[in-house]
Amino acid sequence: MHELRKDPLLGRWVIVLKEESLGPESYSIGEENPSPDEGPCPLCEGNEKNTPHEITAIREKGTEPDTPHWFTRVIPNFHPILQIEGELNRRGVGMYDAMDGIGANEIVIESPEHGKPPADMGLAQMHRVVSTYKARIFDLQKDPRFRYVIVFKNYGYSAGALFSHPHSQVVATPIIPKRVKEELDGAKLYYNYKDRCIFCDMMREELKTAERVVMENRSFIAFSPYAPRFPFELWIMPKKHSCAFEDISDEEMEDLAMMFMTILLKLRKLLNDPPYNYVLHTAPNRVPRRNHWHTLGEDFHWHIEIMPRLVRTAGFEWGSGFYILPTSPEDGAKYLREV
Amino acid sequence: MHELRKDPLLGRWVIVLKEESLGPESYSIGEENPSPDEGPCPLCEGNEKNTPHEITAIREKGTEPDTPHWFTRVIPNFHPILQIEGELNRRGVGMYDAMDGIGANEIVIESPEHGKPPADMGLAQMHRVVSTYKARIFDLQKDPRFRYVIVFKNYGYSAGALFSHPHSQVVATPIIPKRVKEELDGAKLYYNYKDRCIFCDMMREELKTAERVVMENRSFIAFSPYAPRFPFELWIMPKKHSCAFEDISDEEMEDLAMMFMTILLKLRKLLNDPPYNYVLHTAPNRVPRRNHWHTLGEDFHWHIEIMPRLVRTAGFEWGSGFYILPTSPEDGAKYLREV
Numbered sequence: 001m002h003e004l005r006k007d008p009l010l011g012r013w014v015i016v017l018k019e020e021s022l023g024p025e026s027y028s029i030g031e032e033n034p035s036p037d038e039g040p041c042p043l044c045e046g047n048e049k050n051t052p053h054e055i056t057a058i059r060e061k062g063t064e065p066d067t068p069h070w071f072t073r074v075i076p077n078f079h080p081i082l083q084i085e086g087e088l089n090r091r092g093v094g095m096y097d098a099m100d101g102i103g104a105n106e107i108v109i110e111s112p113e114h115g116k117p118p119a120d121m122g123l124a125q126m127h128r129v130v131s132t133y134k135a136r137i138f139d140l141q142k143d144p145r146f147r148y149v150i151v152f153k154n155y156g157y158s159a160g161a162l163f164s165h166p167h168s169q170v171v172a173t174p175i176i177p178k179r180v181k182e183e184l185d186g187a188k189l190y191y192n193y194k195d196r197c198i199f200c201d202m203m204r205e206e207l208k209t210a211e212r213v214v215m216e217n218r219s220f221i222a223f224s225p226y227a228p229r230f231p232f233e234l235w236i237m238p239k240k241h242s243c244a245f246e247d248i249s250d251e252e253m254e255d256l257a258m259m260f261m262t263i264l265l266k267l268r269k270l271l272n273d274p275p276y277n278y279v280l281h282t283a284p285n286r287v288p289r290r291n292h293w294h295t296l297g298e299d300f301h302w303h304i305e306i307m308p309r310l311v312r313t314a315g316f317e318w319g320s321g322f323y324i325l326p327t328s329p330e331d332g333a334k335y336l337r338e339v
Numbered sequence: 340m341h342e343l344r345k346d347p348l349l350g351r352w353v354i355v356l357k358e359e360s361l362g363p364e365s366y367s368i369g370e371e372n373p374s375p376d377e378g379p380c381p382l383c384e385g386n387e388k389n390t391p392h393e394i395t396a397i398r399e400k401g402t403e404p405d406t407p408h409w410f411t412r413v414i415p416n417f418h419p420i421l422q423i424e425g426e427l428n429r430r431g432v433g434m435y436d437a438m439d440g441i442g443a444n445e446i447v448i449e450s451p452e453h454g455k456p457p458a459d460m461g462l463a464q465m466h467r468v469v470s471t472y473k474a475r476i477f478d479l480q481k482d483p484r485f486r487y488v489i490v491f492k493n494y495g496y497s498a499g500a501l502f503s504h505p506h507s508q509v510v511a512t513p514i515i516p517k518r519v520k521e522e523l524d525g526a527k528l529y530y531n532y533k534d535r536c537i538f539c540d541m542m543r544e545e546l547k548t549a550e551r552v553v554m555e556n557r558s559f560i561a562f563s564p565y566a567p568r569f570p571f572e573l574w575i576m577p578k579k580h581s582c583a584f585e586d587i588s589d590e591e592m593e594d595l596a597m598m599f600m601t602i603l604l605k606l607r608k609l610l611n612d613p614p615y616n617y618v619l620h621t622a623p624n625r626v627p628r629r630n631h632w633h634t635l636g637e638d639f640h641w642h643i644e645i646m647p648r649l650v651r652t653a654g655f656e657w658g659s660g661f662y663i664l665p666t667s668p669e670d671g672a673k674y675l676r677e678v
Contacts, residue, residue, distance in 0.1 A: 005566035009525040009537060014566045014662040022570070022665040024609045024674050027649040081655075081663055095544045096565045152654030160653025171655060179660030186348040198348060205433045226435045227344035227353045229657075231361070270363045279658030307657060310366040314499025315491030316420075316510060318568075318646060319618030321518030323353040324420055326361040335363050 001083060002101030004174070005093075012178045015081050015101055042078075043165035045070070045112035052076040055106060056135060058128050071125065072132045073109040077169065080105035088145065088174055104140055104172035108132055108151075111166045117155070118166060119264040127257040129168075133280065134253075136170045137246045141285045146172040148180060148284050156275025159309045176284050183281065184300060191299035199301030200241055202226075212333045215262065219255035222263050224329035224336075230307045231327040232271065232336065234263060237303040243283040245302045263306065263336075270339040271308055278306040340422060341440030343513070344432075351517045354420050354440055381417075382504035384409070384451035391415040394445060395474060397467050410464065411471045412448040413509070419444035420510065427484065427513055443479055443511035447471055447490075450505045456494070457505060458603040466596040468507075472619065473592075475509045476585045480624045485511040487519060487623050495614025498648045515623050522620065523639060530638035538640030539580055541565075551672045554601065558594035561602050563668035563675075569646045570666035571610065571675065573602060576642040584621040584641045602645065602675075609678040610647055617645040 003016045042050040048066045052075050059070035076084070082103025090099045110129045111121050118126065133151045140149045153168035154160035161167075176184075190198035203221060206213050212224040214234060222236045236259060238252060248256065267274060282302040317323055342355045381389040387405045391414050398409035415423070421442025428439045449468045450460050457465060472490045479488045492507035493499035500506075515523075529537035542560060545552050551563040553573060561575045575598060577591060587595065606613060621641040656662055 007564070007566040008529070008541070010521055011525065012566070012660055012662070014568065014664055016566075016664045016667045018667055020665070021667050021670050023670075024571070024666075026665070027570075027610065027613070093565075094548060095540055148659075150655065150658055152658050154653040154655075158651060160651040160655075169655065171659075173659070173661070177659035177661055179658060182349055182660075186350065190347070201434055202347070205435075209433060225346070226432075227346040227351070227355075229353065231366075232363070271366065274366070277654035277657055279654050281658070305658070307654075312497060312499040313652070314493040315616035315618050316489065316493075316499075316508070318616055319491050319518060319620070319644070320487075320489055320510070320512070320516035321351055321521075322512070322516055323351070325353055325355045326359070326365070327363075328355045328357055328360050331360050331362075 001086065002081065004099045004101050006097040008096060010178070013175060017081065018101075020079065041114055041163065041165050043107070043109045043163055043167060044114050048073075052078065056132075056139070058132060068112070070112060071128045072111070074132060074136060074170070075107050075109065077105040077107050082171065082173065099174065102145060102174050104143075104146070104170065106136065106170040107162075108136070108168045108170060109165065110168060114165050116166055117264075117268075118153075119261065119268045121166070121261075123257055123261060126261045127253060130253060130257055130260065133168075133170070134246050134248065137282070140170070140172040141246070143172065145174055146285055147176045148173050149282075150177065150180075151280040153276075153278050155277070156273075156309070159275035159277050161275075180281070180284065184284070187299045187301075197241055197299055197301050199237060199303065203237055203239065211330045214266070214333050214336045215259060217255050217259055219252045220259045222259055224333040226329060228325065228329060229323040231310055231325050232267065232274075232308045232332045233329075234267075234306045234336070235303050236260060236263065236306070237301065241298075241301055243297045243300040243302060244286075245280055245282040260304070266336050266339050267306070267308055270335055271310065275309045276307060277309065278304055280304050340425065341420065343438045343440050345436040347435060349517070352514060356420065357440075359418065380453055380502065380504050382446070382448045382502055382506060383453050387412075391417065395471075395478070397471060407451070409451060411450070411467045413471060413475060414446050414448065416444040416446050416508065421512070438513065441484060441513050443482075443485070443509065445475065445509040446501075447475070447507045447509060448504065449507060453504050455505055456603075456607075457492075458600065458607045460505070460600075462596055462600060465600045466592060469592060469596055469599065472507075472509070473585050473587065476621070479509070479511040480585070482511065484513055485624055486515045487512050488621075489516065489519075490619040492615075492617050494616070495612075495648070498614035498616050500614075519620070519623070523623070526638045526640075536580055536638055536640050538576060538642065542576060542578065550669045553605070553672050553675045554598060556594050556598055558591045559598045561598055563672040565668060567664065567668060568662040570649055570664050571606065571613075571647045571671045572668075573606075573645045573675070574642050575599065575602065575645070576640065580637075580640055582622040582636045582639040582641060583625075584619055599643070605675050605678050606645070606647060609674055610649065614648045615646060616648065617643055619643050 045068045054065050055074045057070045057073040063069040082101050082105050086102050088099045137149045149172045187198050206223045214222045283300050384407045393404050394413045396409045396412040402408040421440050421444050425441050476488045488511045526537050545562045553561045622639050
């Protein structure tokens with residue numbers, strides 16, 4: 001069983017992979033861009049028997065689980081960082097705090113085709129991918145042990161991708177992650193002061209100046225935030241206030257798929273197929289014990305953060321929490337609008 | 340003038356390099372481990388005229404600034420991220436907050452010899468390097484515009500090194516960085532609850548279990564923290580409680596140089612010369628307006644965090660603030676003790 005440990009100073013949790021603890025020789029430093037998936041790709045259509053049993057899939061009518069003819073397919077991670085069975089077993093360890101590594105860690109296979117990155121998969125397929133995210137969040141939120149479900153994609157080796165086959169990941173955690181808590185706290189602080197959602201205010205500000213807006217459609221805007229971490233970082237945000245991604249309407253889902261695909265295409269074209277991460281930022285799970293739900297619904301606003309990984313984070317960033325932007329958000333947005 | 344901008348949600352500041360804003364073609368993605376310093380190395384002895392004027396140096400008696408025969412040399416960064424001249428000019432920009440990019444950004448050249456990484460430079464030279472850090476902190480703290488001085492080293496391309504010549508950096512910031520504030524807040528919370536320094540408690544706990552201690556000498560211990568961000572992460576901490584690095588005694592300075600060198604040698608041997616960052620974590624500048632100095636002195640404890648960069652941080656870490664440790668701190672410390 002992996003172990004969750006709390007940093008007593010910062011309140012941050014880490015996951016210690018106790019069951020498969022690596023020796024120093026296992027780290028391939030210097031070997032940049034290795035091919036992590038030589039041999040037959042286990043995520044490709046036809047290789048369903050080489051993966052753990054599928055959790056769900058969008059597939060052709062009449063086909064069986066773990067067989068071909070699917071559009072998107074969700075499986076447990078081959079080496080999950082958190083394990084689905086068990087209880088948390090919270091405990092003190094000397095002055096420190098730990099619990100068992102309980103949670104979920106799933107792989108969303110975004111396409112049956114190996115060589116179809118999101119930018120190329122087409123609108124219908126992109127729609128299926130975001131629908132799959134929604135379905136997994138709905139399902140995982142039912143488990144009362146979980147407090148948060150995070151959906152993210154690592155694209156390209158240096159952004160942490162596990163496979164070159166198009167995939168994203170879902171992780172359900174037994175605690176609200178520190179980074180999410182900070183965001184909720186920041187939003188709440190603003191709401192308490194202004195009685196307005198900070199994200200709605202940001203959207204109004206961005207639409208007014210238009211300097212950092214990359215595109216806009218019926219339901220969404222995509223813009224470079226005023227003070228992002230990374231050059232060319234983009235946020236996609238629903239125009240209608242909503243704290244939870246899983247409450248998205250069918251109309252919004254269509255508009256999201258269209259905008260998401262266009263943005264990923266623009267990034268690829270402008271930046272020569274860069275590595276990137278995207279992360280869905282949504283409200284914590286609706287569990288009975290969270291009694292401030294009502295307020296939270298008004299002060300938080302779901303969105304997607306897309307971070308091209310063009311620069312190296314170094315001692316200054318790690319030590320200070322400052323980030324350095326070699327390209328201004330205004331310039332970045334302009335390049336992306338025009339491409 | 341570069342611009343400091345505040346993220347309204349998280350309170351984090353970023354530095355927008357407005358003066359030299361890069362176009363999309365300037366990011367060399369995929370080009371891993373390029374040689375950033377082809378041609379004659381400007382940091383080598385003999386090339387002093389190719390650098391900005393030196394700020395200070397430890398040099399042979401009777402030699403002039405910007406000439407050879409030095410041991411360590413401090414110069415302004417060739418492309419400083421913060422500029423020394425000017426006022427902060429704090430301002431609102433719509434709903435956002437900005438100020439001018441005022442601060443200091445210096446390069447500490449750690450050796451006149453190109454091929455002498457810290458692990459090889461010898462005890463006397465390592466002593467000079469840490470003395471140079473102390474001198475720069477003392478000097479920069481005199482400027483009332485600055486709230487914090489951060490000293491860090493990026494070693495190896497993927498850890499963000501600017502040059503292959505041994506060097507570290509000093510940055511003075513006009514605000515206390517968010518990451519530092521979080522640490523101060525965490526330490527204060529613990530102190531308020533326990534009336535004890537959390538770092539002193541951690542040290543006692545580590546010495547008691549001994550599982551994560553790598554080495555110990557008269558004045559310092561080096562250990563892997565219970566819940567670090569990176570595998571093989573190490574903290575070096577003075578045994579005697581002290582909040583500010585610049586108050587280090589001569590005896591401690593000797594012990595620090597010895598331990599620091601040994602630890603860097605161990606890391607190199609065990610992990611095949613890995614890229615790493617280290618960051619000095621010390622108390623904020625002593626400025627009159629910080630009226631809680633007295634408390635801060637009791638609850639904070641300076642230390643050095645050394646982070647080998649063996650793993651890629653991806654969407655999950657960026658989105659959640661969780662970190663994944665493929666090697667447990669106990670195993671990491673054992674390998675490092677034994678090497």
